[in-house]
Amino acid sequence: GNSVTQMEGPVTLSEEAFLTINCTYTATGYPSLFWYVQYPGEGLQLLLKATKADDKGSNKGFEATYRKETTSFHLEKGSVQVSDSAVYFCALSGGSQGNLIFGKGTKLSVKP
Amino acid sequence: DAGVIQSPRHEVTEMGQEVTLRCKPISGHNSLFWYRQTMMRGLELLIYFNNNVPIDDSGMPEDRFSAKMPNASFSTLKIQPSEPRDSAVYFCASSLGGSGNTIYFGEGSWLTVV
Numbered sequence A: 001g002n003s004v005t006q007m008e009g010p011v012t013l014s015e016e017a018f019l020t021i022n023c024t025y026t027a028t029g030y031p032s033l034f035w036y037v038q039y040p041g042e043g044l045q046l047l048l049k050a051t052k053a054d055d056k057g058s059n060k061g062f063e064a065t066y067r068k069e070t071t072s073f074h075l076e077k078g079s080v081q082v083s084d085s086a087v088y089f090c091a092l093s094g095g096s097q098g099n100l101i102f103g104k105g106t107k108l109s110v111k112p
Numbered sequence B: 001d002a003g004v005i006q007s008p009r010h011e012v013t014e015m016g017q018e019v020t021l022r023c024k025p026i027s028g029h030n031s032l033f034w035y036r037q038t039m040m041r042g043l044e045l046l047i048y049f050n051n052n053v054p055i056d057d058s059g060m061p062e063d064r065f066s067a068k069m070p071n072a073s074f075s076t077l078k079i080q081p082s083e084p085r086d087s088a089v090y091f092c093a094s095s096l097g098g099s100g101n102t103i104y105f106g107e108g109s110w111l112t113v114v
Helices: none
Strands: A003-006 A011-014 A019-021 A023-026 A032-038 A044-050 A056-059 A062-065 A075-077 A086-093 A100-102 A106-111 B005-007 B010-013 B019-024 B031-038 B042-050 B053-056 B065-071 B074-079 B088-095 B109-113
Touching: A003 A086, A003 A100, A011 A019, A019 A106, A023 A032, A023 A086, A032 A062, A044 A062, A100 B042, B005 B088, B010 B019, B019 B088, B019 B109, B031 B074, B042 B065, B042 B074, B053 B065, B074 B088
Parallel strands: A011 A106, B010 B109
Antiparallel strands: A003 A023, A019 A075, A032 A044, A032 A086, A044 A056, A056 A062, A062 A075, A086 A100, A086 A106, B005 B019, B019 B074, B031 B042, B031 B088, B042 B053, B065 B074, B088 B109
């Protein structure tokens, strides 16, 4: 069945460091791929998405490219800020109704 | 624009009590989802509806859990009787439906069963 695997955290970085959070998926067909972010005490918010191979999603300095050949959707940001501290979830949408299957989440802490 | 609205935000209840969580999806959305989040199991899809009809409830853990969607603007998730292992954050989410459409989450209902 469909599944998402993302790197385990926690990840601790200094401000302005480069961020990569790896995400790979297993799916039949051609799923859409998403990154969601969850700040402490809040619900999940869409960060970015890509709906077909080679698409690049981007938002707030974050980017991820849908790589069908490697079944990956790695999240990157060139210079993180303290305000980026949160839990990041990779997800795929494989069902006809668009239900999401999530990875386990990666907690990011950015130190000043 | 109002997002997905959930109530209560926080609930502490005793084991054996009935718990009802409520959700108002975004107006115009025709798909509604209930997720549960725990440290051990992460985010799990419990059930989802399309046009008020339950499509897949295979994620509902057991018969103590039930969900309804009597109309397009309201859904409930009920646990009866509640147990300590039901303690979790329960998220309601909605979307326009279909693969690729964004799912919008509520703030969650933080349930503690003692």
